[in-house]
Amino acid sequence: MAATPAASANAAPTITLHHVNAMPAPTWHRLRVNETGVEFPADLRAEPDVQVEAPQELLGEPGAFETALKRLEAHLKSTGELAAASPAGAVADPLDQPALSAFQAASATVEASGSLERAFETGMGSEAFAYLREAAGEPVVIATAPGQQGARAAVRVRGVDGAASAAAVDVVAAEGSDVSVSIALDSPEPGAGAVGCSLRVFAGRDARVSITSTQTLDPAWIALDDTGMMLDERARADVRHTVLGAGQSYTGLAGDLRGEEAKVAVDTRYLGSGARELDFNYELRHHGAKTESAMNANGVLAGASSKTLRGTIDFVRGCKGASGQEVETVLIADERAANRTVPVILCGEDDVAGNHGATIGHVRPEQLLYLASRGLSPEAAEQLFLRATLEEAALSAPDDATRAGVARLGRALLEDFEEEIA
Amino acid sequence: MEKKRTQVDDIDRSLYDFADDEAGAERLDAGLTPGIVREISAKKDEPDWMLDFRLQALDTYLHMAAPDWGPALDGLDMDHIVTYVKPNTEQQSDWESLPDDVKNTFDRLGIPQAERAYLAGVGAQYDSELVYHNMQDTAAKQGIVYSGIEEALHDPQWEPLIRSKFMTLIPPTDHKFAALHGAVWSGGSFVYVPAGVKLDFPLQSYFRLNAKGAGQFEHTLIIVEDDADLHFIEGCSAPKYNVANLHAGAVELFVGKNARLRYSTIENWSKNMYNLNTKRARVDEGGAVEWVSGSFGSHVGYLYPMSILAGRKSTCTFTGITFAGAGQNLDTGCKVVLAAPDTSAAVETKSISKGGGISTFRSSVVATEAAHGSAASVSCQSLMLDNASRSDTIPAMDIRCKNVDIGHEATIGRISDDTVFYLMSRGVSEEEARTMVVNGFAEPVSKELPLEYAVEMNNLIKLEMEGAIG
Numbered sequence: 001m002a003a004t005p006a007a008s009a010n011a012a013p014t015i016t017l018h019h020v021n022a023m024p025a026p027t028w029h030r031l032r033v034n035e036t037g038v039e040f041p042a043d044l045r046a047e048p049d050v051q052v053e054a055p056q057e058l059l060g061e062p063g064a065f066e067t068a069l070k071r072l073e074a075h076l077k078s079t080g081e082l083a084a085a086s087p088a089g090a091v092a093d094p095l096d097q098p099a100l101s102a103f104q105a106a107s108a109t110v111e112a113s114g115s116l117e118r119a120f121e122t123g124m125g126s127e128a129f130a131y132l133r134e135a136a137g138e139p140v141v142i143a144t145a146p147g148q149q150g151a152r153a154a155v156r157v158r159g160v161d162g163a164a165s166a167a168a169v170d171v172v173a174a175e176g177s178d179v180s181v182s183i184a185l186d187s188p189e190p191g192a193g194a195v196g197c198s199l200r201v202f203a204g205r206d207a208r209v210s211i212t213s214t215q216t217l218d219p220a221w222i223a224l225d226d227t228g229m230m231l232d233e234r235a236r237a238d239v240r241h242t243v244l245g246a247g248q249s250y251t252g253l254a255g256d257l258r259g260e261e262a263k264v265a266v267d268t269r270y271l272g273s274g275a276r277e278l279d280f281n282y283e284l285r286h287h288g289a290k291t292e293s294a295m296n297a298n299g300v301l302a303g304a305s306s307k308t309l310r311g312t313i314d315f316v317r318g319c320k321g322a323s324g325q326e327v328e329t330v331l332i333a334d335e336r337a338a339n340r341t342v343p344v345i346l347c348g349e350d351d352v353a354g355n356h357g358a359t360i361g362h363v364r365p366e367q368l369l370y371l372a373s374r375g376l377s378p379e380a381a382e383q384l385f386l387r388a389t390l391e392e393a394a395l396s397a398p399d400d401a402t403r404a405g406v407a408r409l410g411r412a413l414l415e416d417f418e419e420e421i422a
Numbered sequence: 423m424e425k426k427r428t429q430v431d432d433i434d435r436s437l438y439d440f441a442d443d444e445a446g447a448e449r450l451d452a453g454l455t456p457g458i459v460r461e462i463s464a465k466k467d468e469p470d471w472m473l474d475f476r477l478q479a480l481d482t483y484l485h486m487a488a489p490d491w492g493p494a495l496d497g498l499d500m501d502h503i504v505t506y507v508k509p510n511t512e513q514q515s516d517w518e519s520l521p522d523d524v525k526n527t528f529d530r531l532g533i534p535q536a537e538r539a540y541l542a543g544v545g546a547q548y549d550s551e552l553v554y555h556n557m558q559d560t561a562a563k564q565g566i567v568y569s570g571i572e573e574a575l576h577d578p579q580w581e582p583l584i585r586s587k588f589m590t591l592i593p594p595t596d597h598k599f600a601a602l603h604g605a606v607w608s609g610g611s612f613v614y615v616p617a618g619v620k621l622d623f624p625l626q627s628y629f630r631l632n633a634k635g636a637g638q639f640e641h642t643l644i645i646v647e648d649d650a651d652l653h654f655i656e657g658c659s660a661p662k663y664n665v666a667n668l669h670a671g672a673v674e675l676f677v678g679k680n681a682r683l684r685y686s687t688i689e690n691w692s693k694n695m696y697n698l699n700t701k702r703a704r705v706d707e708g709g710a711v712e713w714v715s716g717s718f719g720s721h722v723g724y725l726y727p728m729s730i731l732a733g734r735k736s737t738c739t740f741t742g743i744t745f746a747g748a749g750q751n752l753d754t755g756c757k758v759v760l761a762a763p764d765t766s767a768a769v770e771t772k773s774i775s776k777g778g779g780i781s782t783f784r785s786s787v788v789a790t791e792a793a794h795g796s797a798a799s800v801s802c803q804s805l806m807l808d809n810a811s812r813s814d815t816i817p818a819m820d821i822r823c824k825n826v827d828i829g830h831e832a833t834i835g836r837i838s839d840d841t842v843f844y845l846m847s848r849g850v851s852e853e854e855a856r857t858m859v860v861n862g863f864a865e866p867v868s869k870e871l872p873l874e875y876a877v878e879m880n881n882l883i884k885l886e887m888e889g890a891i892g
Contacts, residue, residue: 027786
């Protein structure tokens with residue numbers, strides 16, 4: 001692990017994870033959106049408090065993810081869809097070739113390597129991945145049988161005071177199977193520390209994977225939610241990230257739509273309140289023809305919260321007929337809140353349809369006037385949006401324990417919240 | 423069935439791609455040293471403060487890292503770039519007084535004809551120095567000043583004003599090539615439009631870089647006082663060489679209260695050019711800056727005109743098109759800072775990639791804590807003409823104010839086969855059909871230009887489209 005220790009004369013020593021949530025194609029450094037760093041107390045011990053609810057037959061062997069990746073690589077090479085690594089060709093006059101940026105050159109190198117292991121990545125990046133895997137210990141492997149339907153598993157990670165509590169989860173969905181996995185990052189007991197999950201997903205041909213991740217940590221905690229996905233032909237992944245709490249919350253997801261007609265849909269709901277910092281990085285990379293991706297983020301920023309959301313749709317040359325769309329809607333509900341949004345499209349293929357849109361706004365004066373005419377003050381009107389975000393999270397929670405986490409957080413933010421969802 | 427694609431032919435760029443003999447020109451040594459900076463300053467007989475400024479900028483340049491997020495700059499070796507080349511003439515105010523080769527160059531580019539037809543004034547730079555500058559009497563009588571910036575720097579009336587503004591919007595510490603510009607800048611224009619004066623016809627500066635392996639570092643400073651109005655046009659071109667050339671100019675625009683400044687650019691550098699240009703405007707209350715930008719040439723381009731909306735109800739518009747063909751990596755876009763209440767910005771850009779070229783739209787919209795009631799919209803459309811090319815869109819929004827409305831949308835795609843088929847069924851050839859579609863795609867930009875420049879832009883598109891049957 002490449003975390004860097006640091007200490008000053010008066011502060012407790014810390015370690016820092018670098019290059020967290022780095023977007024693949026960076027922009028001006030002064031905007032401070034290219035990546036972030038995560039600083040922890042150096043004495044944070046690894047102590048996972050992880051509960052897994054899953055039928056015994058769903059628990060697979062370690063190494064299942066790597067095996068699935070190798071099988072797919074071998075298959076793609078046998079069909080010619082993945083090129084074997086080739087030596088560099090003759091160097092032409094540099095002035096006759098486009099001067100590739102560092103990102104463009106690195107991307108070309110990875111594509112030319114013909115290695116899925118090299119191409120696979122998670123949204124938070126390699127340092128965070130290594131940290132979480134080390135903190136979590138042996139991964140939980142959830143593996144379906146070919147054609148298996150309705151498989152369900154729940155992973156609950158709870159904060160441990162003074163510790164890094166993390167789960168490592170590998171989901172391997174066999175051909176034609178269907179699996180739903182819910183992940184909850186929660187802090188039912190007081191304390192401070194880090195709570196995280198490192199998730200790798202392999203969705204085989206025609207498989208369907210549904211991931212629901214709900215983060216309801218109190219402000220003293222740091223949340224790390226890192227995901228990497230690889231999808232074979234006609235596989236589909238639906239991801240729901242609900243990010244409601246934590247003093248610092250980091251969420252990353254990278255999806256490789258490798259097989260033809262693979263689909264990924266990511267739906268993100270977030271709530272910023274108090275002095276919370278939320279940081280997201282999504283990368284959906286289209287390799288297969290006719291692949292589809294959709295990213296939809298919707299959030300409210302209240303208090304002095306701040307949020308950075310990077311979303312990248314990458315159309316790699318050869319993904320003919322692919323389409324991707326990204327939409328973000330942000331409501332800034334407080335004067336002190338800050339929002340940063342970077343919706344990126346990278347495109348090396350002409351036969352694609354890509355679009356993104358972002359709307360960052362506030363409650364309009366005419367809307368406030370209307371609500372005032374119904375007896376609602378501007379403050380009360382804006383509280384409605386917080387309430388609505390929490391209520392929606394509670395109502396769509398996958399299980400009672402997750403709903404209880406939302407309710408606990410809601411009570412801390414709003415009066416009478418629990419009664420409303422009862 | 424997959425459509426067969428023809429190769430993109432070499433483009434006939436003879437209109438722009440001709441070079442003059444450098445006989446009689448004075449070249450300093452290649453490379454960048456304090457000695458060279460002192461020599462440039464001495465040639466211009468500058469005030470001491472400017473020499474000090476240059477040396478400080480050089481120090482900044484030497485200690486600053488090159489940008490690592492954009493197109494590679496490995497092919498740009500400053501040890502092989504000549505930072506100053508003086509043509510074999512002094513500045514003139516009539517074309518006939520210029521040496522034949524210089525005069526013929528601008529004749530072929532149509533500059534004297536344009537001046538006669540519809541411009542209120544023209545400045546023409548050849549390599550490192552202005553060789554022609556003239557303005558109509560009617561504009562002069564309105565109190566407008568349009569001269570070489572070095573000339574104005576030697577005028578006691580204007581020197582204090584220039585000193586108070588020079589590289590304040592683009593400080594040398596801004597980035598490495600702003601620092602380079604500060605160290606070796608040469609030539610460029612100074613425009614002063616007094617309060618309340620509205621100029622009916624545009625002013626134009628044209629920059630021609632003829633010298634092989636040289637850099638051009640002109641500085642344009644425009645001050646439009648309160649309630650005044652100006653349209654300024656900038657054009658540029660160069661012959662293609664087999665070594666890198668460099669353009670690192672700077673444009674600083676100050677727009678007063680309720681004033682308006684339109685700044686139009688048709689950039690057509692040769693495809694061995696590293697175009698690392700910086701443009702920035704500061705707009706006071708009720709003022710407006712309007713950027714119209716066409717980027718066609720260069721091997722590498724970094725170009726992001728920036729608007730700082732510093733006064734209440736100030737506005738900016740940015741309308742741009744970038745056309746990246748074979749061998750080009752053009753990283754273009756804009757930056758907007760909403761720094762006062764009730765400001766507004768509208769950005770509309772188009773990018774086209776063809777023949778293996780790379781086009782990147784990069785932007786930032788920053789709304790500061792003071793931007794109450796402000797709004798910005800960014801629209802970016804990219805068109806890919808083949809599957810050998812690349813088009814990236816990297817916008818960023820940083821919003822630190824509650825009561826703002828920021829919208830962004832971007833699309834990427836190609837010319838639909840149905841559209842081409844329809845046009846071909848009406849008797850149009852495939853190449854013409856695609857050119858028509860591209861011209862239509864570029865129409866929001868060309869309609870913002872004076873007719874003659876819109877025609878030039880459409881001709882450039884036609885030139886770029888030759889052989890591009892997709």
